[in-house]
Amino acid sequence: MALDVDKIRLDFPALTRQIHGQEIVYLDSAASSQKPESVLQAMDAAYRTSYANVHRGVYQTAEETTAAFEASRAKVARFINARSASEVVFVRNATEAINLVAYSWGRANLKQGDVVVLSLMEHHANIVPWHMLAEERGIELRWIGITDDFRLDLTNLDELLSGARLLAISAMSNVLGTINEIRPLADAAHDHDALILVDACQYVPHLATDVRAWDADFVAFSAHKMLGPSGIGGLWARAELLEGMPPFLGGGEMIRDVRQDGFTTNDLPWKFEAGTPAIVEAIGWGAAIDYLANLGMADVRDHEERLTRYALDALIQNFPTMTIYGPQDASIRGGAISFLFDGIHAHDISQVLDERAVCVRAGHHCAKPLMRHIGVPATSRASLYIYNTESEVDTLIEALAKAEDFFRI
Amino acid sequence: MSSNLEDLYREVILDHYRSPRNRGELPVPPATKTEGFNPLCGDEVAVYLEIDSATDTVRDIKIEGQGCSISQASTSMMSAAVKGKTVDGARQLIRAFKALMSIHEHKLEGEGDGSDLAADLEGVRLGDLEALQGVVKFPVRIKCATLAWNTLQQGLDEAGDSSI
CATH class of the missing domain: 3.90.1150.10 (Aspartate Aminotransferase, domain 1)
Incomplete structure (x- = not known):
């Protein structure tokens, strides 16, 4: 309809x-979208009627806030067809999601000479973290070109992916509007034993997203471009990848135990969520997803x-x-x-x-x-x-x- | 067009934008080349400076680069204003121009009357450059107007270093 x-x-x-x-x-919604009344009301109500920190108190409002916060995570997971809410890590935005992968997965897995493949239509968020890793680790960056009609030039994709560890690519260009078909790219990356990270920041707000149909490994996106508040976004990754990755930021929430001689990490996804998260923003994001899902x-x-x-x-x-x-x-x-x-x-x-x-x-x-x-x-x-x-x-x-x-x- | 917009795009600005003065390159050396960037909008400018060290004068100046009408006009007007001037005179003009931009910025933000900056403007003839003061009503565009001047300042510093 x-x-x-x-x-x-x-x-x-x-x-x-x-x-x-x-x-x-x-x-200018590609920069940031406007917010519907339902998102504003959900956030306002969270502060006015039931606000507490999450995952800490055992009193009524703390439990309500925790439930609302985690309900939003479940909504995000359903919206992108993730297998489980534990695969959705709350971050500040898509930029932080990609940085998280570069710091945690990248530093644990990439060494001098390893190859990361990008495309020429990437946003700086999906370029600079890899440049930083290149400076620090000496990884090599390769670039998929673009054709005269502003699409990915995939003629030499096999050559570019040869020996690559990661393909990091946008699902929709924020400049050209071009939609990149992710599934064939994921298949090509996997054929070369590389993983695929999808910058879906411009895609998730506008098209039905199915991270499993994509066969993606990492997917980054932001709430503020899809009717939600700024200050919160998501990193989705397959659970086994997240399990294998070292934590990103250290602090409260991300630990199971801390001793004088060390720490053990919390379960997914909280392992990657150090400190008090953007609680009310998460609740607002849930309302935004309800709005879009309803349309x-x-x-x-x-x-x-x-x-x-x-x-x-x-x-x-x-x-x-x-x-x-x-x-x-x-x-x-x-x-x-x-x-x-x-x-x-x-x-x-x-x-x-x-x-x-x-x-x-x-x-x-x-x-x-x-x-x-x-x-x-x-x-x-x-x-x-x-x-x-x-x-x-x-x-x-x-x-x-x-x-x-x-x-x- | 609103009066604000007419203020921003005065005829003299559009004239410099449509027919920019002193476009081109100078051989380096003896000239120096200094590049400036505005990361907000991607504007780029290159200032070629040839300083006559005997008289400490800007003997020649050429400009390359691309940008919006405000940055192009400001660059063109800057080149016309400093060509033939002494290095000290050019520096004084840079201070005066930046004061013109920031006095209004301060007034807009309600932080005093800018009298401390007014000293930089005293006794300096800005001429056509005053047409650029409409820019300060559009704070985002101030950087467009000052790009060429900051690059000139850097160029004068570098030219000074290389002549020692």
């Missing part, structure tokens, strides 16, 4: 905000694919001098649309769009190797989500026409 976007919009208080006397047109991810995808097609068509028809950096076929991409007018800088475009209360991102999108590859310092990026409408895309087109007019040399 098609999403009832008018009804959905009523659930998002921030979408009624007026900027310069006009209703906000929020087209149905197939319908979410349908809406976004249709709106992405509408936006691509409108951009292409209206602006012959515009370059769109990403596939032009909406069926193989998400709703993050990067573009540039010949000779006009993305920041100037964004500044003029702000006049019309249109919020788009401008910059390198934390993907500088990709930007260097496509040969531009920055792009503008409009990104779409469940609450965006065709009429908002029309406003974007109008505002872009004004901006182009203003800066045309």
